[in-house]
Amino acid sequence: MKRHITNAFFIILFILLCYAVYEMPIDHTTDAPSYNEVVNHYIEQGLNDTGATNIVAAIMTDYRGFDTLGETIVLFSSIVAAASVLRPSKKKEEVDEHGR
Amino acid sequence: MEDKIVKTMTRMLLPFIQLYGIFIILNGHISPGGGFAGGAMIGTSLILYTIVFGLPKARKKFSHRAAEFMESGGLILYVAIGLIALIFGLPFLTNIEAGFSLGEPGKIFSAGMIPIIMIGIGIKVFSTMVSLFHILIEEEIS
Secondary structure (H helix, E strand, O other): OOHHHHHHHHHHHHHHHHHHHHEEEEOOOOOOOOOOHHHHHHHHHHHHHHHOOOHHHHHHHHHHHHHHHHHHHHHHHHHHHHHHOOOOOHHHHHHHHOOO | OHHHHHHHHHHHHHHHHHHHHHHHHHHHOOOOOOHHHHHHHHHHHHHHHHHHHHHHHHHHHHOOOHHHHHHHHHHHHHHHHHHHHOOOOOOOOOOOOOOOOOOOOOOOOOOOOOHEEEEEEEEHHHHHHHHHHHHHHHHEEE
């Protein structure tokens, strides 16, 4: 019973997502929501604003620098979490003597 | 791993992999690449070293202490560069207006703070990859 409900749910979700794909803008018109004045500004003024010829680097570390800082903090917190869980402690031998 | 061919080839190839990684990081603002890609390359080279020569030898090259230092160092470098702009009364992480030189486009020393931030990101990605691998493999051995 539970399985049928799950299957039905996923089929409905599949149809919904297929419908959503057809609602997307197909021809690359200028009305697409992602096409606004920001794109033109990056392409035309990117070199003057940042001096970087690689526009991806200019967007990543200058225009969206705060975003990349968050990305770096994610890396930091991931390594802290992994180390705190997995790194063997110095007291390990004592624990072994008393039996785990 | 006790294979002479793999060991010799690794010893020969490692400097070139690391040099290419450094090149990718330093040219991040000129050509495709950047901190994430270059850091991943250098990290992969040290992971290769760990696989071939074993963890004890790799620990000598990249110890816990070095990992801790580089982990925080990359992030602190990034934040410190961002904080320079606050001295001049500008928003956090301002580039050219905060006194970084624009330079001549296409040269290594250009684009203000972007190369410095790229170095910070490279150090961060490199140390994260290597120390995660070391932590996981350590658990497996002990």
